[in-house]
Amino acid sequence: RSKKTENYLQTLNEPQREAVLHGEGPLMIIAGAGSGKTRVLTFRIAHLIEKGVDPFRILSLTFTNKAAGEMRQRIENEVGYEARNIWMGTFHSVFAKILRIEARHLGYTSDFSIYDTDDSKSLLRSIIREFKLDDKVYKANVVYNRISGAKNRLVSAEDYANNPVIQADDDAARMKELGRIYKTYVGRCFQANAMDFDDLLFNTNILFRDFPDVLYKYQHKFQHVMVDEFQDTNVSQYLITRKLSAAHRNICVVGDDAQSIYAFRGANIENILNFEKDFPDVKTIKLEQNYRSTSTIVNAANSVIARNKTQLEKKTFTANEEGSLIDVIKAGSDNEEGRMVATAIFEEKMQKSLKNENFAILYRTNAQSRSFEEALRKLGLKYRIIGGMSFYQRKEIKDLLGYLRFIVNQKDEEAFKRIINLPKRGIGDGTVAKINVTAADQGLGFWEIASNATYYIGGRTAAPIEQFATLIKSYKLLIEEGKDAYEIASHVAKTSKLLKELYDDKTVEGLSRYENVQELLNGIKEFVDSEETEDKSLSAFLQSVSLLTNADEPDEDADHDRVTLMTIHSAKGLEFRNVFVVGLEEDLFPSQMMLESRQDLEEERRLFYVAITRAEQKLSFSYAESRYQWGRLKMCEPSRFLLEVDKTYLNVTRLLAGMDPTPASGGSTSFVRNLTPRRPTEPRNVPAAKAHAPSGDFKPSDTSHLKAGDKVEHMKFGFGTVVKMDVDGTDRKAVVRFDGVGEKTLLLSFAKLRIL
Ligand code: ATP
Ligand code: MG
Numbered sequence: 001r002s003k004k005t006e007n008y009l010q011t012l013n014e015p016q017r018e019a020v021l022h023g024e025g026p027l028m029i030i031a032g033a034g035s036g037k038t039r040v041l042t043f044r045i046a047h048l049i050e051k052g053v054d055p056f057r058i059l060s061l062t063f064t065n066k067a068a069g070e071m072r073q074r075i076e077n078e079v080g081y082e083a084r085n086i087w088m089g090t091f092h093s094v095f096a097k098i099l100r101i102e103a104r105h106l107g108y109t110s111d112f113s114i115y116d117t118d119d120s121k122s123l124l125r126s127i128i129r130e131f132k133l134d135d136k137v138y139k140a141n142v143v144y145n146r147i148s149g150a151k152n153r154l155v156s157a158e159d160y161a162n163n164p165v166i167q168a169d170d171d172a173a174r175m176k177e178l179g180r181i182y183k184t185y186v187g188r189c190f191q192a193n194a195m196d197f198d199d200l201l202f203n204t205n206i207l208f209r210d211f212p213d214v215l216y217k218y219q220h221k222f223q224h225v226m227v228d229e230f231q232d233t234n235v236s237q238y239l240i241t242r243k244l245s246a247a248h249r250n251i252c253v254v255g256d257d258a259q260s261i262y263a264f265r266g267a268n269i270e271n272i273l274n275f276e277k278d279f280p281d282v283k284t285i286k287l288e289q290n291y292r293s294t295s296t297i298v299n300a301a302n303s304v305i306a307r308n309k310t311q312l313e314k315k316t317f318t319a320n321e322e323g324s325l326i327d328v329i330k331a332g333s334d335n336e337e338g339r340m341v342a343t344a345i346f347e348e349k350m351q352k353s354l355k356n357e358n359f360a361i362l363y364r365t366n367a368q369s370r371s372f373e374e375a376l377r378k379l380g381l382k383y384r385i386i387g388g389m390s391f392y393q394r395k396e397i398k399d400l401l402g403y404l405r406f407i408v409n410q411k412d413e414e415a416f417k418r419i420i421n422l423p424k425r426g427i428g429d430g431t432v433a434k435i436n437v438t439a440a441d442q443g444l445g446f447w448e449i450a451s452n453a454t455y456y457i458g459g460r461t462a463a464p465i466e467q468f469a470t471l472i473k474s475y476k477l478l479i480e481e482g483k484d485a486y487e488i489a490s491h492v493a494k495t496s497k498l499l500k501e502l503y504d505d506k507t508v509e510g511l512s513r514y515e516n517v518q519e520l521l522n523g524i525k526e527f528v529d530s531e532e533t534e535d536k537s538l539s540a541f542l543q544s545v546s547l548l549t550n551a552d553e554p555d556e557d558a559d560h561d562r563v564t565l566m567t568i569h570s571a572k573g574l575e576f577r578n579v580f581v582v583g584l585e586e587d588l589f590p591s592q593m594m595l596e597s598r599q600d601l602e603e604e605r606r607l608f609y610v611a612i613t614r615a616e617q618k619l620s621f622s623y624a625e626s627r628y629q630w631g632r633l634k635m636c637e638p639s640r641f642l643l644e645v646d647k648t649y650l651n652v653t654r655l656l657a658g659m660d661p662t663p664a665s666g667g668s669t670s671f672v673r674n675l676t677p678r679r680p681t682e683p684r685n686v687p688a689a690k691a692h693a694p695s696g697d698f699k700p701s702d703t704s705h706l707k708a709g710d711k712v713e714h715m716k717f718g719f720g721t722v723v724k725m726d727v728d729g730t731d732r733k734a735v736v737r738f739d740g741v742g743e744k745t746l747l748l749s750f751a752k753l754r755i756l
Contacts, residue, residue, distance in 0.1 A: 008043050008046065009021075012036070012039075013287075013289060015285050015287055015288075016039070019044065019252075019285045019287075020040055022283060022285075024248075026245075026249055026250075026251050026279035026281065026282040026283065027251070027283050027284075028252075028253050028275055028276070028284050029252075029254040029285050029286075030255060030256060030286075030312060030314065031287035031314065031316075032256055032258065032287075032288070033256060033259060033316070033613030034292030034293055034298075034316075034575070034613055035288065035289060035290055035291070035316065036287055037254040038067075038071070040254065041226055041228055041252070041254055042074050043078075045060060045071075045086065046075045046078040046079050046083075048224060049079045049082060049083070050078075053223060053224065055085035056085045056221075057223040058087065058223065058226070059087045059088075059224070060086060060087065060225075060227075061089070061090065061225075061228065061233075061237075061241070062088065062089065062090060063090065063228060063573055064090060064573075067573055071088065072086065072088055091200075091201060091233070092197060092201070092547050093544075093547040095200050096195075096543060096546075098207075098218065099195070099200060100112075102207055102211075105210075105211050105214060106206065106207060108195070109193055111193075111408045111539040112195055113192065113193060113195075113408075113409045113411075113415065113542075114200070114542075114543070115189065116196075116197070116393075116546065117197070118393070119194075119415075120144055120196045120197075121144050122414055123185060123188060123413070123414060124140045124143050126436075127181055127188070131177060131180070131181070131184075137174060137175060138181070142175075143175070143178065146182075147181075147182050147185060147198075148198050151202045151236070152234045152235065153235055153236070156186075157179070157183040160179050160182050162179075191411065192413045192414070192445075193411040193412065194413075194414070198236075201236040208243045215243060215244075219243075219244055219246060219248070220247065222244055224252070225241055225244055225245045225250065227251075227254070227255075228254055228573070229255055230254060230255030230271065230272065231259060232260055232261065232262045233271055234262075235271075238274070241253075242278060257311055257312045258308070258311055258609055259572065259606060259609065259610050261569060261572065261603060261607045262569075263603050272312065288314070288317060289316075289318060289319065290320070291318070293323075293615055294320050294321055294322060294324075295318050295320055295321065295322050296323045296326065296619075296649050297323065297326070297612060297613070297619050297649075298316060298318045298320075299646065300612060300619070300646060301316075301612040301613050303644070303645060303646035303649070304605065304644050307605065308606065310599070324617075324618055324651075325649060325650060326619045326645070326650050326651060327619075327620040327621070327651050328622070328642065328650055329620060330622070330624075330638075331622060331623070331624045331625070332625055332626065333626050334368075334371045334583075334627035335371050335375075337371060337582060337583070337622050337623070337624040337627075338370075338372045338373075338375035338376075339371075340622065341622055342375035342379050343375075344620065345381060345563060345578070346381060346700070346702075348578060348618070350703065350704075350748060350749040351749040353704070354577065355561050356381055356561045356562050356563045357562060357564070358576065358577035358578055359576065359577070359580070360566070360571070360574075360576040360580070360614065361563065361582055362566060362571050362579060362580065362581050363565075363566075363567060363582050363583050363589075364589040364591060364607075365591075366567055368583050373565070378699050379699065379700065380700075380702050381702065383562050383563040384562040384563075384565070385566070386564060391516070391519075394513070395513075396498075396513040396514075396516055397517070398418065399422055399498060400489070400492070400493055400517055401542070402414075403415075403419050403492050403498070404488070404492065404542060405542060406419060406472065407475045407476055407479065407492070408538055408542060410446075410447035411446075413446055416447070420432060420450075420465075422498070423496070423497045423498065423501050425464040425467070426460075426461065427461055427464055427465060428461075431457070431461045431465070435449050435450065438456050438457065442456070447469075450469045452466075453466045471495075471496070475488065475491070475492055479538060485524050485527060485536055485537060485538040486521070486524045486528040486536075488538050489520075489521060489538070489541075493517060493521060498517070499517055527544065564576065568581075568607050568611045571610065572610055575614055575616055576616065577617050578617060579618070580621075580622060581619070581620070582621075582623075583622070583624070584621050584623040584638060584641060584642050585623045585637060586636065586638070586639055586640065587636070588636070588639070589604070589608070589639055589641065590604035590605075591604060605644075608641045621645075623638050623639060623642070699754060700715075700752040700754060701754050701755045703734070703748050703751070703753055703755065706725065706734055706748065706753075707725060708723060708725060710722045711755070711756040712754060712756060713756060714736070714744075714746070714752065714753055714754075717736075717738040717744060718738055718739060719738065719739050719756075720736040720737050720738035720744075721736065723743065726745070733745055733748065734746050734748055734753075
């Protein structure tokens, strides 16, 4: 073994090392949170490469592309840049890549479009309209979920339409036309040379089922297959990995049944049980030691998950220190919850000299982020939101991407509909409908109709449609000339007048949309310039963006030191020093929609377990006694989950006493007081030397970079200048000369200072 190998093997415990060194044959690790599963997978890949396995022949499937990126980086540190050649990514991104290569077998071309959820729903809406169905019964959302569910169970449109048994669960009585919609939807996607997200898995299964030589090729290409977060793979994903590893049987899966949180998406704990049946000679390794969290956190998590009936037997302990108790924060309202959590972060950060990035706020639904954003902004704490309205879901971004998609694939109907009248050229919905009908009549695509609009459509709108077609043709030429993604995208942004329209809009929103498009162009430039990009074509770029998951958001800027706000679902696999699990109220968490059966409630509890186990050093819970939901003020009960945590690990004093108030909140936990609008403090008629009247909305700033010479304002002492800084252990002190008050030595972890 090389010196290097020795190094990382020494950082593993015995069962972890055994897993890393395991040679050929199936391997499964089912173990609790923080026990090093991902770490084992990472070092196992590094080890295989060191032993001489070609990185091109290792396939590693992760939950987000970001997770893949981090794992790759870690492996690169051990084995060098060869790590770049590993096939690594989410199921969707890896198999989209394979589908591009093999597209022709399925009747697609290799530059097929990928429809995102919005595209799919928009297509479904038009089908529902064409069928003249009641869109209150056939909600696009619900229909989409039904179709998605069917695809993930590998039920084709034909099977679905012909088999009443399959439909029975889908309350088919209410939506009798579901089968017909599904069939038409699939047909239209195919015509558009487009696949939706579920197709990427569904079609891979078809590919491997119907083309044994293709399957053979990939079975022999990949010598080793690895799957992280195995508990959340759905049937469709599981079958793909099983088929791929059928020849060599070198499959290594790691997961935790207690963290299965996507049952609603077709993921199934059964996979774990099936794995043992499908690979009876599987080697199973247990990891029982948690390295991530304090014993308080590990024990609290264990006390919660013990209540679930459906779970595999396993233990988790830790040798880590006990750490502090779990704070429980009670707030009067959702806004106050935001302020209390932000203040707690602020104080903890100052007292312990931490960074913003040490903190995460985890919630059940994206809509909860607002109150935390506001409060963090007031305290000057930088944050980033993962998920929610993602960068790539913004209209201006989708508009430009719509152009780029259509230039690559003129059959892409959803892209066509998006851009045909953008910027406005007098082509209304009526005309689009006419193009639609004509295309169906003539058995042609939108593009053929649009390119010959004078003939097919005639009338006043024919000319602008043909001008649009000419514009698209001029862009297509750029692809033929071999221009790269950036050259084409920046040319399109300029000449389509998309940028100009945004530039001319001088509102704040307009400006930010303009910047977003610039940011997208920057991103494309980065893609083209990156050493890792082999194929710099527009089509390759589109592929890379269409598969980003919510957790793969671009960072707003290079500054990584931010508090993270995200849903618990997207926090899977991650860890943070300090974690706040917020909104612990009945009907919110557990969600109202998950209270119908024991299975559902257990899934919510697993989600709670995932949330708790993200924390390393310090965990806090919070809930509000009232909150605005769907525009109404609602009184809330604390979540049953709070009561399920073993009390020995909870610190409820904050709950009883309320917290040290921020000056802005008025310090009341009474929700009536909190709803009264706050007035700025009236200037009081007292000499400045005794009591300073701070400006109306006194916001303490982050003092981690405070230095001598800085001008500051203090809550009580008023204005002053920092004379010198003093660091005593972790305590940071500032000596400040205040006007009319004199010199004061302030402990920065407590002082409420504003830097001017
Ligand atoms: P999850 O179930 O949440 O995905 P996991 O089982 O994948 O967790 P890892 O993320 O791999 O756990 O590891 C948790 C933390 O413990 C990481 O910071 C990791 O570096 C650390 N760790 C794991 N094993 C060891 C070890 N033997 N020695 C020191 N640190 C370790
Ligand atoms: Mg992990």
